[in-house]
Amino acid sequence: MGFGLVPITGWLALDPLVAALVAFNILCTGYRMMRSSIGGLMDEKADPEAVANLRQVIADQAAGAIEAHDVRTRTSGNMTFIEFHLVVPGDMRVDDAHDICDRIEHALLQLGDAVISIHVEPHREAKHHGIRVL
Ligand code: ZN
Ligand code: ZN
Numbered sequence: 095m096g097f098g099l100v101p102i103t104g105w106l107a108l109d110p111l112v113a114a115l116v117a118f119n120i121l122c123t124g125y126r127m128m129r130s131s132i133g134g135l136m137d138e139k140a141d142p143e144a145v146a147n148l149r150q151v152i153a154d155q156a157a158g159a160i161e162a163h164d165v166r167t168r169t170s171g172n173m174t175f176i177e178f179h180l181v182v183p184g185d186m187r188v189d190d191a192h193d194i195c196d197r198i199e200h201a202l203l204q205l206g207d208a209v210i211s212i213h214v215e216p217h218r219e220a221k222h223h224g225i226r227v228l
Pocket of ligand 1: 163
């Protein structure tokens, strides 16, 4: 490209100038392309409205449990990753605790694609600052 311009314009400075502009344009385009493709791959915070919504779902579905805390969410593409601790009475049967987890998971999945992990804790671990179920 640069080759053809010099004889036509007779302006020698144009050649490196055009080359620099073309290079700059390639850099900018490349940067934008990279940003948009990486943005879809990188973890992003779930939006606050969605978080409030899923906290409500957890509270609604957690009957039998005492508290949910350390709720963490992030999104990657269309997928939401949800993690939290579920505090249950220490003498609750695993069967029953698992039923609560399944119920919450099922309800959360109605909101959209999600990978959910729930850490069940006995009552003495309660932090009393999470989602109160009672
Ligand atoms: Zn905990
Ligand atoms: Zn299960």
